Amino acid sequence: MSIPTQQEISAEIAEIAEAAGRAARPGDDARTRIDYPPYRSSILRHPTKDPRHADPETIERWAPCFGQRDVHPLEADLTIGAHAGTNSAVSGEPIGERITVTGRIVDGDGRPVAGQLVEIWQANAAGRYIHKNEQHPAPLDPNFTGVGRCLTGPDGEYHFRTIKPGPYPWGNHRNAWRPAHIHFSIFGRAFTQRLVTQMYFPGDPLFALDPIYQAITDQKARDALVATYDHDLTVPDHSMGYRWDVVLTGGGRTWTEPEEADE
Numbered sequence: 001m002s003i004p005t006q007q008e009i010s011a012e013i014a015e016i017a018e019a020a021g022r023a024a025r026p027g028d029d030a031r032t033r034i035d036y037p038p039y040r041s042s043i044l045r046h047p048t049k050d051p052r053h054a055d056p057e058t059i060e061r062w063a064p065c066f067g068q069r070d071v072h073p074l075e076a077d078l079t080i081g082a083h084a085g086t087n088s089a090v091s092g093e094p095i096g097e098r099i100t101v102t103g104r105i106v107d108g109d110g111r112p113v114a115g116q117l118v119e120i121w122q123a124n125a126a127g128r129y130i131h132k133n134e135q136h137p138a139p140l141d142p143n144f145t146g147v148g149r150c151l152t153g154p155d156g157e158y159h160f161r162t163i164k165p166g167p168y169p170w171g172n173h174r175n176a177w178r179p180a181h182i183h184f185s186i187f188g189r190a191f192t193q194r195l196v197t198q199m200y201f202p203g204d205p206l207f208a209l210d211p212i213y214q215a216i217t218d219q220k221a222r223d224a225l226v227a228t229y230d231h232d233l234t235v236p237d238h239s240m241g242y243r244w245d246v247v248l249t250g251g252g253r254t255w256t257e258p259e260e261a262d263e
């Protein structure tokens with residue numbers, strides 16, 4: 001089978017959107033498509049059976065756990081090179097546009113969720129991850145691991161300093177590029193509650209072309225994944241500021257990924 005072009009993928013995206021628009025009725029559930037043909041690998045790996053219900057207590061006996069003392073405050077700063085508490089033997093500042101990303105984790109009623117473990121991972125400024133399966137021949141940055149974590153404060157707020165990630169190519173089709181994004185994991189109180197999603201940057205020209213972003217059908221849900229540029233968070237002579245809140249429950253819940261999505 002030949003590798004599809006971006007034009008062919010974009011035509012599929014448009015065709016599905018048009019068909020959905022024709023079929024949509026008021027009150028329809030605008031649920032994200034987990035089998036979305038333009039996102040090629042979703043066809044084979046989307047769940048086809050009901051979730052298997054497991055006893056959460058049994059899982060918690062075996063699953064990883066953490067204590068608040070395990071998280072060092074410097075782990076929220078991805079720009080410092082060497083992370084406290086890790087083995088990365090790097091030093092010096094990473095290359096790229098310094099940014100701060102901050103926001104709140106709240107429940108469906110807007111109540112803060114304090115003490116949450118928030119983990120992020122991302123490509124470097126050149127769009128390259130440190131991963132053994134990474135094929136993109138962009139440069140690695142010896143001063144950037146692309147991983148960080150923190151605990152939310154009393155108001156549910158989290159705060160990271162990092163480098164703006166670059167877009168990167170992936171194997172979905174010819175000339176397929178992911179919009180720049182930061183992966184977020186919200187751990188919950190146990191491993192079984194963990195939620196994973198992606199934060200995007202405003203105005204990205206790749207949104208219309210990206211089958212992962214397009215698999216989310218509800219425009220409000222898409223918009224909720226895009227951070228807001230906030231000049232008050234921009235640090236003079238230092239970094240750009242972005243704000244992004246996560247809603248864990250209720251009708252305005254932030255979209256999260258099915259398991260095993262990894263792009």
Ligand SMILES: [Fe+2]
Nearest residue numbers: 181183262263
């Ligand atoms: Fe990614």
